[in-house]
Amino acid sequence: MADCFYEPDGPDRFVSMPETIGPWDSTLQHAGPPSALLARAFERASPEMLVRRLTVELLRPIPIAPLTVRTEVVRAGKRAQWMTGALLHDGREVARASGLAIRPLEVALPEHPRPAATLPLPDASREFVFPFFLSKVGYHTAMEVRIAKGEWSKGPCGAWLRMRVPLVAGETPSPLQRTVVAADAGNGVSVTIPIDRFTFINADLTVHLHREPAGEWIGLDATTTPESDGTGLQHSLLHDTQGVVGRSLQSLVVAGRDLP
Secondary structure (H helix, E strand, O other): OOOOOEEEOOOOEEEEOHHHEOOOOOOEEOOHHHHHHHHHHHHHHOOOOEEEEEEEEEOOOOEOOOEEEEEEEEEEOOOEEEEEEEEEEOOEEEEEEEEEEEOOOOOOOOOOOOOOOOOOOHHHOEEEOOOOOOOOOOHHHHEEEEEEEOOOOOOOEEEEEEEOOOOEOOOOOOHHHHHHHHHOOHHHHOOOOOOOOEEEEEOEEEEEEOOOOOOOOEEEEEEEEEOOOOEEEEEEEEEEOOEEEEEEEEEEEEEEOOOO
16 A cells, blocks of 8 residues: 555645545546645635635546646635635546635624434444455555444445555644544445445545534445436535534435446
8 A cells, every 4th residue: 555645746646646546437537636625725725714614516527547636715705715626637627616615703602402313332332344346456445434324335324434554654643624624535435236236336425514524533324315317415414422513414326337
């Protein structure tokens, strides 16, 4: 294994490592790491704010190749900042993103209801490796996974994920980056239909956070709902070891595999 998902090659260019390989094709990336690259760019564009919403649209399959990141601040308000970003391969846009960052402000709130945690903690969860990847090395080996709730491949399922390697060589991943890398595994955690007969590839990823996740583990209480019209939706309640931190959504393209 390499020691990262990406090696930097200049301020905005990144060389993709084998750890980015996804499950559907060994020449293409899992969408979690490139989505986190865009999250990283938004954090750098708004260093005094907290990125609380990230939406990534996956326009094309992303190859295991150098990527260039571009960002633009659309509007910088006093309390909120809106941004757009793009990932390019050989000058061609392969993913685009929008983000919202909010400037933190201390507010004295009264006691109020909070969402209850729905997952047992990582220490009480069982070790797991995604079994459907075509390559020996990839996202599935770069992430430590533990099943916390339900049974994999049987529908709704909960899992904890932890990065074994940093997103970018020489950097400590931020809480947002850890969350985004993990959140894109939601459709792989909550497998509902036979994976040897169908694919259910996400065309986008949206992450909403209501607080900063703490620690290395990110929990997904995940549900996938495929439909017979070739569409589907995956949603996850996102956790850290202290409780719920937000939600994520993936729009799915569902198709049958071409079996011999």
